[in-house]
Amino acid sequence: MQRAIKTLRNIDVAEMRVALASRIAAFAQSPGEHATAIPGLSLFRRIEPTPCHRGFYEPSLAVFTQGRKFLNVGGIEYVCDNSSFVLSAIDMPVQSQIIEASEKVPLLSMLLRLDIAIVREVLSREDLPHIESTSQRQGLVVGETTSGLLSACTRLIELLDSPEDIPFMASLIQREIVYRILRTPQGERLRAIATRGDLSHRTARAIAWLRTNYTKPLRMEELAGIAQMGVSTLHHQFRALTTMSPLQYQKQLRLQAARQRMLVDGMDATSAAYEVGYESVSQFSREYSRFFGQPPIRDIKTLRDGKVAAIQVA
Numbered sequence: 193m194q195r196a197i198k199t200l201r202n203i204d205v206a207e208m209r210v211a212l213a214s215r216i217a218a219f220a221q222s223p224g225e226h227a228t229a230i231p232g233l234s235l236f237r238r239i240e241p242t243p244c245h246r247g248f249y250e251p252s253l254a255v256f257t258q259g260r261k262f263l264n265v266g267g268i269e270y271v272c273d274n275s276s277f278v279l280s281a282i283d284m285p286v287q288s289q290i291i292e293a294s295e296k297v298p299l300l301s302m303l304l305r306l307d308i309a310i311v312r313e314v315l316s317r318e319d320l321p322h323i324e325s326t327s328q329r330q331g332l333v334v335g336e337t338t339s340g341l342l343s344a345c346t347r348l349i350e351l352l353d354s355p356e357d358i359p360f361m362a363s364l365i366q367r368e369i370v371y372r373i374l375r376t377p378q379g380e381r382l383r384a385i386a387t388r389g390d391l392s393h394r395t396a397r398a399i400a401w402l403r404t405n406y407t408k409p410l411r412m413e414e415l416a417g418i419a420q421m422g423v424s425t426l427h428h429q430f431r432a433l434t435t436m437s438p439l440q441y442q443k444q445l446r447l448q449a450a451r452q453r454m455l456v457d458g459m460d461a462t463s464a465a466y467e468v469g470y471e472s473v474s475q476f477s478r479e480y481s482r483f484f485g486q487p488p489i490r491d492i493k494t495l496r497d498g499k500v501a502a503i504q505v506a
Contacts, residue, residue, distance in 0.1 A: 194336040196425070196435070202366040204339060205337070205338070205339050205342065208339055208342040208343060208346070209257050209274050209275065209342060210257075210335065210340055210344055211342075212255070212257050212302075212345055212346045212349070213257035213258045213274070213300050214300055215349045215350060216235050216236075216237075216257060216301070216302055216349065217237070217298075217300055217335060219235050219349065219352055220235040220236060220237040220300065221237070222237065223237050223239045223298070224236070224237065224238075227354060228349075228352055229355055229358055230348065230351060230352065230358055230362045231348075232304055232307070232361070232366075233302065233303070233304050233305075233348065233497055234302070234303045234304035234307075235300075235301075235302050235303075236299070236300065236301045236350070237298045237299070237300055237352075238257055238266060238290050238293045238299040239293055239294060239295050239298045239299075239465065240257065240290070240292055240293055240294065240299055241289070241290050241292065241293060242262075242289055242290045243260075243289065243477045244287055244288070244289040244450070245288065245289070246285065246287050246444075246483070246484070247285075247288065248283050248284065248285055248286070248362075248444075248445075248448065249278070249280035249283060249284045249286050249287060249332055250280065250283050250305060251280055251281055251283070251305065251306045251308065251375060252279075252280050252303055252304060252305045252306055253278070253279055253280075253303070253304045253306060253369065254277065254278040254280075254301055254302070254303045254304075255275060255276075255277045255301060255302050255304075255337060255341070255342075256271075256272045256273060256274060256275075256276045256277070256278075256299070256300075256301045256325075257274050257300045257301065257302075257405045258274050258290050258297060258298065258299060258300040258301075259290065259292050259293040259297065259299025259300065259301075260272065260273045260275075260290075260292035260293075260299070261288060261289065261290050261292075261299065261301075262288065262290075262291050263278070263287070263288050263290070263334070264286070265286055265287075265330060265435060266330065266434070266435020267435065267493055268330070270334045270437075271291070272334060273440070274429070275336050275337055275427050276333065276334055276335070276336065276337065277334070277336075277337050277341065277373075277378075278333075279304075279318070279332070279333050279334075279335065279373060279378050279381065279382060280332045280378070281331050281332070281381045281382045281384075281385040281386075281396070282332075282378065282396050282398070282399050282433060282434070283332035283399060283403050283446045284332040284370070284384060284434065285399065285434070285436070285441070286332065287477055290342040290474075291433050294383065302345060303348065303419070304345075304348075304366070305364070306349055306370070306382075308368055308385075310363070310366060310370055310384050311370050311382060312387075313367070314367055314370045314371055314374065315374070315383060315386055315387065316482060320371075320374070321375065329392075329433065330381070330432070330433060330434075330435060331381065331385065331396075331399075331434060332431040333378040333381050334352065334378070334379035335376050335377065335445070336376075338372065338375070338376065340372045340375070341369065341372040341373065341376075344365055344368045345369065347365055348362065348365045348366070348369065350473075351365070352482055354444045364467040370402050371380075378454050385433075390427070391421070391429050392433060394419045394420055394421055394429075395421075395426065395429040395432075395433055396433070397418055397419055398415050398416075398418050398426060398438070399430070399433070399434065399441070401415065401418050401447065402415065402428075402438060402441060402445070405471065406442050406445035406446055406449065406468070406469065407446070407467075407468055408469065409464065409469075410435075410438060410439060410442050412426070412427075412438065412488035426438070431479055443479060443483075444483070445468075446468040446469055446470065447479060447480055447484070448485050449462040449467075449468045449494075450465060450467070450468045450470075450476070450488075451464075451466055451484065451488075451491070451495075452503055453468070453482075454488060454492045455495055460486040461473070461476070461477065461480075461489060464476075464488070
């Protein structure tokens with residue numbers, strides 16, 4: 193009897209994944225990212241595999257309903273398929289690659305940027321059920337979509353059919369989505385980072401400051417003061433959340449920003465290097481080549497020729 197009930201539930205969840213995929217496909221009819229009238233919500237359609245690329249996931253929830261995508265987060269590898277969601281509770285550096293997508297069966301996904309104020313509001317409720325936690329401490333985790341999460345995501349996208357309901361209903365459904373995330377084992381990461389006083393939350397403050405001030409010289413004592421913890425404790429907590437040291441994190445921020453300035457703004461390599469905080473152009477070129485696999489000029493030419501996807505979030 194229990195096996196039969198479990199089978200029915202699996203069928204129900206599978207049907208809900210198909211329904212959500214159908215809603216995403218209806219609004220994302222061409223390849224690429226599609227911003228919507230709902231603040232923070234974007235829909236994606238990808239029709240071909242891509243090379244591996246480096247980027248940052250901001251605090252967000254990505255739900256995949258079709259296709260497959262590979263993620264490498266600090267050496268930990270994930271394959272996201274139609275049953276997966278990706279929860280990023282902080283700005284996380286990620287290597288990613290679409291490994292399964294076609295015109296006939298495109299990769300379909302949605303991305304909802306998280307409002308930490310809403311997360312804290314949901315967490316403040318005394319009737320929030322106990323949440324099973326995982327042993328993972330990273331700021332980005334991958335989980336399996338549940339029927340509750342799929343239902344809430346589908347209803348959020350369906351609001352696009354009735355724009356007049358978005359101002360009132362969107363925030364309510366987003367609160368439900370946060371609740372559904374928090375009910376999963378992966379939700380513990382979001383709870384820790386959103387809870388004031390928790391070491392993860394204090395470390396996240398240092399990460400947010402570094403994200404904004406990456407062009408400035410890095411002084412660990414100043415960063416530790418922002419996090420209100422000792423330098424060695426911050427080093428340990430920072431690496432646990434991001435899989436790297438603050439200096440490595442800053443370096444990735446600088447290199448990603450320089451790449452964008454050269455690609456989007458047409459800036460030359462020397463100007464981009466100084467713009468993002470480098471004092472030595474030769475050091476910038478060495479680190480850029482090591483990080484992206486080729487020197488700045490050649491890399492930007494490759495990007496402009498369309499051989500590599502420069503920006504790819506979900």
